[in-house]
Amino acid sequence: MAAKKKRTPNTQNDSWVVIAADSVTETQKQDCDPDFVKLRNPSTEEASLYLLGAGDAQLYEVKAFEEDFHSWFVGQTVQRDGKLLFVTQMDPLYLILPYMIKSGQEGKFQPVDQVVKDDEFPASSRLLRCTRSLTSLHHIAEEKEVGGLKFHRYSQERTMNWLQKKVERTIVALKKKNICVGEGVKSTTYVRVKSESDDREEDYLRYAHGLISEYISEELSKALLKHLGLPELKSPKETEPPSKKRKLSDKPVEAGEDYTKFNSADFARKPPKKMTAAQKTLAKVDKSGMKPMSSFFSPKTKAEKK
Amino acid sequence: MDLKQFEADNSGSFRLASRIPDVCRTEDCCLGVDEAGRGPVLGPMVYGICFCPVSKKEELKDLKVADSKTLNEAERENLFQKLDEAQSYVGWALQILSPNMISTSMLQRTKYNLNALSHDTAIGLIQYALDSGVQLKEVFVDTVGPAEKYEEKLSQRFPGIQVTVRPKADSLFPVVSAASICAKVARDRVVKGWNFAEDLGEIDADYGSGYPNDPKTKEWLLKYLDPVFGYPQFVRFSWSTAQTLMDSKAVPVHW
Numbered sequence: 401m402a403a404k405k406k407r408t409p410n411t412q413n414d415s416w417v418v419i420a421a422d423s424v425t426e427t428q429k430q431d432c433d434p435d436f437v438k439l440r441n442p443s444t445e446e447a448s449l450y451l452l453g454a455g456d457a458q459l460y461e462v463k464a465f466e467e468d469f470h471s472w473f474v475g476q477t478v479q480r481d482g483k484l485l486f487v488t489q490m491d492p493l494y495l496i497l498p499y500m501i502k503s504g505q506e507g508k509f510q511p512v513d514q515v516v517k518d519d520e521f522p523a524s525s526r527l528l529r530c531t532r533s534l535t536s537l538h539h540i541a542e543e544k545e546v547g548g549l550k551f552h553r554y555s556q557e558r559t560m561n562w563l564q565k566k567v568e569r570t571i572v573a574l575k576k577k578n579i580c581v582g583e584g585v586k587s588t589t590y591v592r593v594k595s596e597s598d599d600r601e602e603d604y605l606r607y608a609h610g611l612i613s614e615y616i617s618e619e620l621s622k623a624l625l626k627h628l629g630l631p632e633l634k635s636p637k638e639t640e641p642p643s644k645k646r647k648l649s650d651k652p653v654e655a656g657e658d659y660t661k662f663n664s665a666d667f668a669r670k671p672p673k674k675m676t677a678a679q680k681t682l683a684k685v686d687k688s689g690m691k692p693m694s695s696f697f698s699p700k701t702k703a704e705k706k
Numbered sequence: 707m708d709l710k711q712f713e714a715d716n717s718g719s720f721r722l723a724s725r726i727p728d729v730c731r732t733e734d735c736c737l738g739v740d741e742a743g744r745g746p747v748l749g750p751m752v753y754g755i756c757f758c759p760v761s762k763k764e765e766l767k768d769l770k771v772a773d774s775k776t777l778n779e780a781e782r783e784n785l786f787q788k789l790d791e792a793q794s795y796v797g798w799a800l801q802i803l804s805p806n807m808i809s810t811s812m813l814q815r816t817k818y819n820l821n822a823l824s825h826d827t828a829i830g831l832i833q834y835a836l837d838s839g840v841q842l843k844e845v846f847v848d849t850v851g852p853a854e855k856y857e858e859k860l861s862q863r864f865p866g867i868q869v870t871v872r873p874k875a876d877s878l879f880p881v882v883s884a885a886s887i888c889a890k891v892a893r894d895r896v897v898k899g900w901n902f903a904e905d906l907g908e909i910d911a912d913y914g915s916g917y918p919n920d921p922k923t924k925e926w927l928l929k930y931l932d933p934v935f936g937y938p939q940f941v942r943f944s945w946s947t948a949q950t951l952m953d954s955k956a957v958p959v960h961w
Contacts, residue, residue, distance in 0.1 A: 469960055478934055 420487035437523040456529040504554025570608035581607035723799035733759040736844040738881035742889035747945040748916035754889030771883040812944035848875040918947040
């Protein structure tokens with residue numbers, strides 16, 4: 401291991417392990433490479449990582465598989481971060497949609513390059529250069545052509561029809577891949593022994609709606625649910641009565657049923673110890689709504705300590 | 707003793723055995739079990755059995771086999787030679803447990819401790835003798851852990867065989883001494899000719915006895931500590947000596 405001695409300590413490894421189709425890196429023109437860009441996530445409105453193919457022809461989303469206790473051996477190096485990134489094709493319309501909706505509130509027909517503009521994410525305008533962008537705008541907006549110039553206005557009706565088609569296509573894909581969707585299925589990779597036939601059509605519809613909802617705003621997701629004719633599910637949190645607040649006191653905490661103390665000779669309760677000034681101030685803090693100390697001791701943190 | 711096959715792949719457990727003497731298949735036999743290399747942080751642990759007809763016990767004594775610890779290396783080699791030459795009535799078998807196998811057993815998800823590993827290896831060797839047709843009537847074992855418990859375990863496992871487990875059995879019963887010589891010789895040869903699976907270049911083979919309290923061993927362990935991988939497979943990772951060094955000098959790894 402000749403290279404062993406040369407190893408520089410604590411070099412930050414900034415490489416990624418990525419899975420992508422060959423077509424992502426294939427470039428027709430030599431001068432332009434695929435480009436990682438930050439764009440506004442249509443569901444969370446936060447920054448997310450995307451990849452624009454060579455010449456901005458195609459949009460890809462970047463998703464990370466990330467679990468505790470993983471790392472990579474890459475060639476002759478170790479990568480601490482065991483993340484696995486997936487670069488998968490994505491319809492740019494999902495990212496254009498929020499801008500369209502925003503400008504649609506004014507109710508005017510506008511040139512699309514004025515609509516898709518974001519000072520925070522300057523790369524947004526490149527979305528319009530994607531091959532499918534301009535030709536598919538009619539799925540989410542009405543079009544008007546005046547003197548060779550095109551103008552667009554957001555249409556909720558068209559968008560709903562477009563999203564419904566997306567849901568239908570997703571259902572086809574779900575069925576093809578034998579993905580379990582029924583109630584009580586906790587994991588998509590769960591393999592069911594019984595036949596698939598007990599997955600009802602509504603389960604597929606709901607599941608596909610859930611998947612599409614990861615690409616649209618919450619508001620739009622609710623509208624789509626109505627459009628699909630699905631009743632809203634009440635979240636179990638709302639149906640349960642609010643949990644009782646625990647009363648806090650300065651008395652020493654004791655186990656509810658600690659019988660061992662009766663076994664000891666001196667089971668007389670010890671007076672609470674004197675507190676330091678810092679402890680006193682801490683004790684005065686309003687603790688209502690705080691998590692109990694025990695909730696912080698999950699196995700994960702234990703392992704981290706090691 | 708042909709160790710080539712083990713040296714080709716020294717990552718697991720390997721059995722090496724003599725031919726079974728014909729007389730052992732027809733006459734009542736006694737068998738001794740002993741081990742070498744239980745304590746060291748380096749190298750394998752070797753289990754040995756030696757067996758001969760009960761009627762030949764005296765002849766075994768005449769070979770002057772004695773507790774391997776009282777002999778030097780040349781004397782042990784010499785005695786092993788004699789034992790091997792007495793193949794008309796003496797048979798032996800060895801189980802070499804590589805350091806890698808010891809590490810992975812002790813550190814796996816469901817822990818397999820050294821005592822259990824030792825007991826199972828001894829049982830495996832006795833069973834091997836039985837399977838080979840050796841007419842076992844008496845078995846003598848140098849103890850691992852409390853002797854009574856171990857004796858009970860072995861007696862239950864091998865009904866119909868008189869099992870005797872004693873501390874220091876290797877100085878009490880010649881057949882155990884013979885087993886201890888076989889085991890010790892094998893261990894010495896394996897350690898001496900250790901074939902490092904790792905590409906370490908020109909390796910410094912001056913690692914002393916391999917016992918944790920040997921300063922040479924400690925020095926060697928410090929020298930060959932890799933921050934990412936820890937040690938070559940020659941080192942028992944499950945030993946606290948190795949673990950302490952890795953905890954303080956190597957990169958932390960969370961499982």
